[in-house]
Amino acid sequence: MSDASTPSPKRSTYRHGDLRNALLDAGIALARQGGPDAVVLREATRQAGVVPNAAYRHFASREDLLLAVRAYALSQVAHAMEAELDRLDPSMDALCYARGSVRAIGTGYLRYAHAEPGLFKTAFSSHEQVESDHDPAKAGASGMNPFQLLSMALDRLAAAGGLPPERRLGAEYLAWSAVHGLALLVSEGPLHHLPEPLRQALGQRLLDMVEKGL
Amino acid sequence: MSDASTPSPKRSTYRHGDLRNALLDAGIALARQGGPDAVVLREATRQAGVVPNAAYRHFASREDLLLAVRAYALSQVAHAMEAELDRLDPSMDALCYARGSVRAIGTGYLRYAHAEPGLFKTAFSSHEQVESDHDPAKAGASGMNPFQLLSMALDRLAAAGGLPPERRLGAEYLAWSAVHGLALLVSEGPLHHLPEPLRQALGQRLLDMVEKGL
DNA sequence: TAGCTTATGTGTACCGTGTACACATTGGTG
DNA sequence: CACCAATGTGTACACGGTACACATAAGCTA
Known part of the structure; x- marks a missing residue:
């Protein structure tokens, strides 16, 4: 979380050193509890210990900061999916494995939505270009966003x-x-x-439905 | 839309006559194009030709106005569902009719979402108590909200x-x-x-999926 | 009908947010 | 060492929600 954690009201250095990341971290923290609407530019700068306008050296607008937070959240969703994918037994036959992949994608998605509701909402509020841009480097470990992971699983299926x-x-x-x-x-x-068990069960039933109904 | 349409910057009467409805209408109009976030108290009062604080005689807060708009939007969704239900042939056998009901519910939902995206988003942003309160009189024609209509259809099924x-x-x-x-x-x-046809087709496939997978 | 009461709209004011613009500070480079 | 570009600061404005006191009108009551 960078050095944004130093609670000193005024840092002595004038130069922050890594303000962009500090703001991003603060934005992420805000989104985590409160969703996209809670990502308030001034609050982020407060947490970073700088004056509000300092943010504009690193983000063009509040919307721009929110976009960065969204990118992070998306990558986290992708990670959650990949974590489920990794639990699959690669020695299964192709069809089972493919079905398992689709299920894993869904399970990861649902797990993340429950574990991090604020970030989840942030990731998918304003469904615009979920699949487009945001440089490939910082997506999931595999470099894919959630939509791409789903596409891949469906291709495999x-x-x-x-x-x-x-x-x-x-x-x-x-x-x-x-x-x-x-x-x-x-x-x-x-x-x-x-x-927990009921939620889990609902999720499984839904995934059954998808599997049968696709 | 009541008399909120009179463009006179200052009405002569001091008493508006029906400010609550004028504000509600304005709120609905705002939600229609822009979703819940566009429901801005001050803008509603502007459209109604009164000073911002006048709103507080009729709504406890912006949130309260938004709630009223949401109630309206929900009733509209219910109407859309009922419109689809009415197209069913009542002479079908019970099972077909029941299946048709579930489909109709879904179709109405999807239709409304496409026809009135802003109001639709408003109806279901903050999923809290979708099924609870808001006095039964002003729900759908049948007095049921969307969730109740769905429940009923599933009961029938x-x-x-x-x-x-x-x-x-x-x-x-x-x-x-x-x-x-x-x-x-x-x-x-x-x-x-x-x-249109593609969207329609996607909707039908999804409803197929639900029908098979329930 | 005069006067009181109550509902409803107005004025003023405060705080929080996003953001523009000019200014200050500082690290790095010629 | 002087200058420049990057980055943080100060000041300022518009907008939104909302509290509080005040004005006005509609009705009721005497």
Whole structure:
């Protein structure tokens, strides 16, 4: 979290040293508890111990800072997905593995939505260009964003014969839609405080539905 | 839209007559184009031709106004659902009719999300108590909110044998989740500008998925 | 009908947020 | 060592939500 943690109200150096990261860290912390609306530029600068306008040397606007936070959140979602993918047994036959991949993607998504509701909401508020830009270097470990990971899993499924070619087109939107809805309910909604096993079960049923229905 | 439309900067009467509704109308208009964040108290009072603080005689806070707008939006969603339900042929056998009901609910939801993205987002931002309060009089024509309509359709489906009893519990969340995700993509996201037939097709595929997977 | 009460709109004021613009400070480079 | 570019500061403004005191009108009551 860089050196933004130094609680000194006025640092002595004038030069901060790493303000951009300090602001980003603060923004992430704000988003974590409170979602995108909680990412307040002035509050971030306060936490970093600088004057509000200092932020403008590193971000063009509040929106720009929020975008950086979103990029971080997206990469975290991707990480969560990859963590589930890593639990798969690679020795399975191709079809099972492909199905498991799609499930893992969904499970990671749902897990993250529940574990980090604020960041999750931040990642997907304003669904604009979820798949586009933000330089590839800082995405997930594999360099892919969540949407790309899903696409890949679906490609694998199609290749293994688990998804008829005529249904491949648009399949990411179907799968994403279905899981995203539940993720929202789980992250900010009525289902967040559901007992763990029940939530888990709902997730599994939903993934069953996707698997059968794709 | 009441008499809020009179463009006179200062009305002559001092008493507005129906300020509460004028503010509500303005709030609805704002939400329609811009979603919940666009519901700005001061702007609503401007459109109504009164001073900002006048709003506080009718709404406890901005949040309170937003709540009223949300209630309206929810009732509109319910209407859209009922409109689809009305298109069903009542002479079908019970199972078909029940399945058609569930589909109709989903179709109405998706239609509304596309037709009125701003109000749709307003209706379901902050998923808190979607099913609770807001006096029954001003809900849909049947007096039911979207969630209740879905519940009813699922009850019908279960009664007709189209949904095993052990799967009835939580079924509304599964169905809602799946459709809600697509509705979001369609209302604010990458899928809003999809050509009509494609969007329609995606919706149908999703509803197929729900039907099979419930 | 005069006067009181209450509902409803007005004025003024304060704080928080985003952001523009000019100025200060400092590390690095010729 | 002088200068420059990068980066932080100060001041200032517009906008939004909202509290508090005040004005005005609509009705009721005497």
